[in-house]
Amino acid sequence: MKVFAIGRFTQPLSAEEKARILPREVPDTLKLYLDGKIEQFWFRLDQPGPIFLMNGSVDEARAALDKLPLVQAGLLAFELTPVGPLSPLGVLIRGE
């Protein structure tokens, strides 16, 4: 089970918030990757925000992301979408 976590900023960050929070946010995010909770990470380019592919359940993803400083400050919100293997590929081996 994996989860796509699509992030969006709830409001633009002030210069003060960026200077205060980002120096903790980035290392905390990298730690989630090194701990195996985040498998892959990108920046979305349609509007500012991170997108992660996380390992585990939606509840586990939510618990991990809720500890990030920007999420705790209410400045970054994630939409979580659980995904799994592309199961309809099975038609290629069932001979339908």
Next chain:
Amino acid sequence: MLKPLFVGVAAAAALAAAASGADAQAAPPATPTTRILAIGTIAPGADVRRVQSLLPSEMRATAELYLQGEIDQWYSLEDRNGVAFILNVTDPAAAKAMLDSLPLGQAHLLTFKLIPLGPLKPMRQLLTVRSGQ
């Protein structure tokens, strides 16, 4: 249009660099689009049997795109009827045309939301903040 986070990260990096006495950083290069996340959902009220009858040809065409290197990763959505692909395509218009040409797209049964992706640019902060602890 300025992206607030882009300016903010550069500002945060410059602040940190200035605090440590280093020279101010030049603006980092623009973030490139490297992939597209395509989230496809079955239209509400769609005829499920019609979708199922098209699945074999849909999966053959999808597998063909994978073998051509256009699809990098593929998943089923688990909270609703649909799929998520990571595409090795960087132009959203080309991605849309490609996905619309699949059988379910041609039947207007599956529509995709496309999100261009790039490197997680806030990571650049790790290269500029002095960590001498």
